[in-house]
Amino acid sequence: MGNNYNYECPHPVAIPPAKPFIESIKSGIEETLFPDDPFRQFKNQPASRKLILGLQYFVPVLEWAPRYTFEFFKADLIAGITIASLAVPQGISYASLANLPPIIGLYSSFVPPLVYAMLGSSKDLAVGTVAVASLLIASMLGKEVNPNENPKLYLQLALTATFFAGIFQAALGFLRLGFIVDFLSHATIVGFMGGAATVVCLQQLKGILGGDGKVVSWAVVFSSSSFSQDTLARESQASFWISAMAPLTSVVVASVLVYLTRAEQDGIQIIGQLKKGLNPPSVSELAFGSPHLMAAVKTGIITGVIALAEGVAVGRSFSMFKNYHIDGNKGDDCFRDDEYCRLLHLLLSDHRTIFANCVVLSSIIIAAMLGLIDYEAAIGLWKVDKCDFIVCISSYIGVVFGSVEIGLVIAVAISLLRMLMSVARPRTFLLGNIPNSMIYRSIDQYPIADNVPGVLILQIDAPLYFANANYLRERISRWIYEEEEKLKSTGGSSLQYVILDLSAVGSIDTSGISMLEEVKKNIDRRDLRLVLANPRSEVIKKLEKSKFMESIGREWIYLTVGEAVAACNFMLHTSKSNNPVTDTGEFDAHDNV
Amino acid sequence: MGNNYNYECPHPVAIPPAKPFIESIKSGIEETLFPDDPFRQFKNQPASRKLILGLQYFVPVLEWAPRYTFEFFKADLIAGITIASLAVPQGISYASLANLPPIIGLYSSFVPPLVYAMLGSSKDLAVGTVAVASLLIASMLGKEVNPNENPKLYLQLALTATFFAGIFQAALGFLRLGFIVDFLSHATIVGFMGGAATVVCLQQLKGILGGDGKVVSWAVVFSSSSFSQDTLARESQASFWISAMAPLTSVVVASVLVYLTRAEQDGIQIIGQLKKGLNPPSVSELAFGSPHLMAAVKTGIITGVIALAEGVAVGRSFSMFKNYHIDGNKGDDCFRDDEYCRLLHLLLSDHRTIFANCVVLSSIIIAAMLGLIDYEAAIGLWKVDKCDFIVCISSYIGVVFGSVEIGLVIAVAISLLRMLMSVARPRTFLLGNIPNSMIYRSIDQYPIADNVPGVLILQIDAPLYFANANYLRERISRWIYEEEEKLKSTGGSSLQYVILDLSAVGSIDTSGISMLEEVKKNIDRRDLRLVLANPRSEVIKKLEKSKFMESIGREWIYLTVGEAVAACNFMLHTSKSNNPVTDTGEFDAHDNV
16 A cells, blocks of 8 residues: 555655754754853954953953942942841851851851852842751761861861862853752752751750750740741831841840840850951861861762752742842843842841841751741642652652752652653653644543544654653554554444654654664554654654655655645545545645644 | 733633542553553453463463474474574583583573573573673673682672572563663663673683684684675575574584594693583572672672663564564563574574584684674664764773773663753754644744744743753743844844744643743743643643643633634734734634644
8 A cells, every 4th residue: 555646745844954963063062051142242242342241251240330329339238237137147057057166157158248249140149158058068077077076177178078069169150060950950959958957957956955944935035036027028028128127126136135134154155255357268278188088079069069059949939039040050140130139038038047146046047947948839849740749758858867968869869760751651642633623632631532533643752762662662552452452342444544643752763763663564564554743853864864764655754643644534535436536735725733 | 911802712722630649640650561551461351261361471381382283393393403503512602701611501501491481472582691691790700709719609609690680580570670671772782792792802812812823723714604604694584494504514514523633632622521410400509698699699680681681682683574572571572473483583693603513612702792793783873873873882982991880881871861861951943834834843844934923933842840941941031032133133023922832842840830930921021922832731730730821821822833823913913903803713724733
């Protein structure tokens, strides 16, 4: 049964010209690493302009400094004062979370922002001390060195770790590999943060309950007050000034209270006196020679990735209100916005800072951590996507009962497995005709769609790769078997054509091609005819190179399922009444994909 | 700009009813592990029949024994005699390849086929001694124990390894996990085999060149003769009897030659006398207590997987001529065929056997190995699919310069990475209208396709997952940016609508949904309108659950790009001339996917 009736295919399938190997490689790399085309503003500019743009690209301060007005300065001043009053105690508390001396926390709460102000481009990235990073340092280095027995070595390792975290992040940005944080899905991060927070809470609770009653009460007082302010602040932008004032006030109140009640004598920890002058640079402290170097490097890299992922996630969750987007490489934002963003954002997204001025470290940490356990997000995941929920929960459980690495590995592994399975076990759909149209859609989704007598239409839902070739061969032959059984039982007209809709098949490899060859042989053996619909450019190119095109015959490849079915029906009728019909007008304009 | 003109969508997008969680899990598992629906023949059968079918399923001999005729027996007798004359020396030579005593090779060349005859179902699976498996045993156990210094322990470990290989393969079959061999793509196996073969050749060459001249000459003689027979045998099915007779003849000739020339005195190894009686069962030899147990287990598992993959690959490469297919779980075949298959197959696919009767072990092995280096396949890979070629070459290099594990890991890693990248960096296509139709296709593939003024039509080519959410947001906003730039420069009509064609988006996760939300906000900010075309059932379900449906508005989701464009044009015109047009007849029957 050949296509020997002069039926004209209304819209032939095009085979795009094969690109040179090098060129396709180049475009592939561009598409993969530079989706945002970061250098588009450099295109066809004079060299001098290019230089300026280049400097601005790497040192954004040069870009916005000229446009910096007194209005901006006023806003930033208030923001700065407020944040300082928040960041200082937060720094101290997170330093203790990382088992490091308070002074370290103080420095890390104002040095990084200074640097970021020069080099950073995003007004949404919260720079400073981060609870999870501190926790990671403590838990990972704590295994190597006991911070209480050997504080000096521990400090050196911590500094080394942060050094490598920086190197690693810089490398990611420079190599445009920021996208690896994409592999930490939102679900993973929610679960991970929650898990980390739970661990810290349990640790700290032990501490508090071990201590005397006062500490607990203090904790309660500050937490509650803080949460009320917090919710207040979340209400709306209207309550902006309240939340901006609240921390300043409570700084003062708390300090006075502690001073009057001599709380330190009742076992409340206070920071005490700090030595004057600037800390000496810590370069000399980097312990490259230490036997624990590898542990430090590992800690640095994991901390770097997590901190980056958290920063990007938090930043994005805020930027979603304002149509920013941040990329892991630089924190680039595509739309400008007013200077209040950063302040408001710190108050809203980062609400642990609101009561960071409480001197009872445990309660700060606990309250902060509780803020990290985002159970609403988890519930949302369950409602919308069960698999994401599983990822979230397993990363939570992994962190709580295992370790941070285990939690991460499990979550990422599950996420990747799901992605792999979507390719390795693609779904195949039986298509039917939507009444009063020549559109063909899955019968599962559109129960109104009708079968076409004598024609089996299957849609394949993934690229044809080695991992799904065997599966698809099995599945397709089962579809055919079942269809023929059904037709036998119902006594319908026998099966004549099998149409494979390749609309969703983006690409194919050699295993996929030999799968198609086997499917064709199988179909030929049953005296059926294989017809392909809408092969995409990658697919049609390879089908041609591999000579499969010849074996199936170009006349059996159609642009749309509609045209394929029209052709099949044409053949069915002409093969019944053996006078070839030449008028194909009925197919040209009305046909569909 | 809302859909406030009474434009009727000709074909609404259906939202399939949500399945219960458990049910969807169940069907998911069935689709994943039982694509061939192995138990379909059990359906609605009486219990007694079910029992029989069940027995036949696990012990296929029960199925074919009743149908076994004298004709079959005659054919099998000839096949058996021929294969025996090939298998015995092959067994000995591969035993030496695995550094095991010859007797082991003799047993392993007839015991496994006996077992498989009872339990196996495929007539295409070559059962017996396999060069690569022997090589793996030698190379992996050789690291642990030196077979020359400590032969007893080495033998015990080898037996233990094979034991675990068996357990592992059985487990794979029982758990329906045979599909893991799918992850060893054809390209991987080609490269792996070639690499393994190269390693052995180099080892053996050292041996030969170390030995005296005669050995080499012998080697040459037998290799050349064998290759001539071999090519002869490959010519066609006509030369079947020639190739069937050849080995028998050369067994006799070679043995006579060796006997007459007293070749053993000239340093040619001969097997010598074998001790009478059956070997005692080796159960007692299993070294579970040995400190090297883990090495044995590892060797067993890797050997098991590779042997399975090779067996399936070789079997399939042959069954492709005859429309069999073999699955890794059992070696099930869907079509019957004549009994000559197995014999012919062993002669064609397994041409090392043709001259296995040469007693110069090195030359047997080398010639056999040379047959494993399938450079033609590698060239074919390069022609059709560069990436598969890279996989093949890297697995080759990994095996030759690293180790078998390294080779495998690299190849599988690259293959999986490619699959992941197809999801993590999906391609986005600009669609245009195919002239004289309402079909929309990629402009890259169909240069004749025309842009639709005021409408940007993008096609996304993968499920929307966490791994590509950021990438796609970037890429889409860049498409919009570039389109607007182009329109500005050409002074064309300004952009009004962005249509996302989701035909190829099989599923979506929560990250994908928030990506769509961000894209919509971005588009709204530019006073454009986001329109979705052909969301599939998984996608539309989740869009509804996540309330994105409401935010975009159901009236902006269309069944086909054609209908979406029609609606956009309708809006454009009515919004220009502000009298709503109610006649939508022009859209109903002509619309497209």
